[in-house]
Amino acid sequence: MNDLLRKELQQAVNDLLEAELTAFLGYDPYARNGWNTGNSRNGAYFRKVDTQFGPIEVQVPRDRNGQFHQHTLPDYKQHSDVLESTIIKLYSKGVTTREIADLIEKMYGSHYSPAQVSNISKQMLPKIEAYHKRKLSDKFFCVYLDATYLPLRRETFEREAVYIAIGIKPNGHKEVIDYCIAPSENIEVWTEMLQNMKSRGLKQVELFLSDGVVGMKTALARTYPKAHFQRCLVHVMRNICAKVRVDDREKIMNEFKQIHQQTSKKEAAAVLHKFYAKWNKAYSHVIKGLKEIEPDLLVFYNYPKQIRASIYSTNMIESFNNVIKRKAKPKAEFPTEQSLDAFIGIQAMSYNDRYFNRIHKGFGQVQDTLESYFE
Structure with missing residues (x-):
């Protein structure tokens, strides 16, 4: 079970990092509207981060101009609170806010009310709005x-x-x-x-x-x-x-x-x-x-x-x-x-x-x- 949750957390963090770079550059990977914009994706470097379920390996994407700075993970720290990533991932799977709150408390000993879980899931709203307006x-x-x-x-x-x-x-x-x-x-x-x-x-x-x-x-x-x-x-x-x-x-x-x-x-x-x-x-x-x-x-x-x-x-x-x-x-x-x-x-x-x-x-x-x- 720990291994399964660790893999889910690793995927969630990597998805958030990639979404951050997409938002910074203003276009999706391989999108035509990204051509000749003056900046582009330039691979990634790897970091190991300790979590409740064991170490995960994250890919931190880079831009060619070196201007991108990610905010998903704290700089130079190998311990990260991935509760919010977990909540968003569980919400996307159809788990109710009350069930998520109970699950988080059992896994981490941290109490989140259903309302707090709902507020965290709303972090996706700017991305949803951008999705509806994208070219x-x-x-x-x-x-x-x-x-x-x-x-x-x-x-x-x-x-x-x-x-x-x-x-x-x-x-x-x-x-x-x-x-x-x-x-x-x-x-x-x-x-x-x-x-x-x-x-x-x-x-x-x-x-x-x-x-x-x-x-x-x-x-x-x-x-x-x-x-x-x-x-x-x-x-x-x-x-x-x-x-x-x-x-x-x-x-x-x-x-x-x-x-x-x-x-x-x-x-x-x-x-x-x-x-x-x-x-x-x-x-x-x-x-x-x-x-x-x-x-x-x-x-x-x-x-x-x-x-x-x-x-x-x-x-x-x-x-x-x-x-x-x-x-x-x-x-x-x-x-x-x-x-x-x-x-x-x-x-x-x-x-x-x-x-x-x-x-x-x-x-x-x-x-x-x-x-x-x-x-």
Whole structure:
């Protein structure tokens, strides 16, 4: 247990040091807006620091001009109080403030009230604000849009919508572009979020993916008129299953899945029309609805086969939503919008750090092809 906690503390301290340098330089590692700024990252030196759980090795980053001075660790001291780092790390994992207070007291013999723990976690708020205002990459190949619901107390307790946008760049790198919170999902909030993304530098998107929220395609066309739109086939299938008899669901689901398993758009269209013909008599209203959105169902076939498995549904963003829900589960509710914003922000920045240099499956094989869509 000590070894596990020691590793967590070491990672937390190193994350804070790297975040300090990022704030000092004003740009993320490898970010294009850092080019020709006159200063840059210049490796790191190592220090050992004794903690309650044994020594940890920290990497203190350096800048090329020698102007950066970190404040996470006291200078020339090998003993550091890492309680605040521990609290922030535990908070990001979804542990409640009361549970953190109890845990810290048991581990260190130091008493923190839940209110004090909450105040310490608020140290992340300036970073969250900077995250919402940061300059965005000028182009993403595809952007996934989805909303999930989490418990929030204003005057009363309700589950409110968290709007989330995750994008994949032409080079295959993915990131949580932004998120926002509103009482319910509606197109006005999505429109405002899209306009905000564009104002912060995201000028070009080749493909948007979303479920069937009313007005989404129109809002996208207004903000990004050159972008294409793919309706999430998984959401479409769920909607169909909700409107047919239980005895027919498995058969319909298996047949509908074949639409995204074809080798070409022509073959997929043939499968779709066969589906129409077979089920139109029994479920004419369902088939009528499918025909109305048919132009948005097979758009993903216009792109290289290596990435089609990633762009026929919003499964990627839903996996991120599931992580958020799992970590938020221990919390009965978030007491304020600010606390919910901080919680989601920590997850978003952690996600972006984790996948910063990873290439999403299939995208590395067709990077040159995807870049050509923007020429």
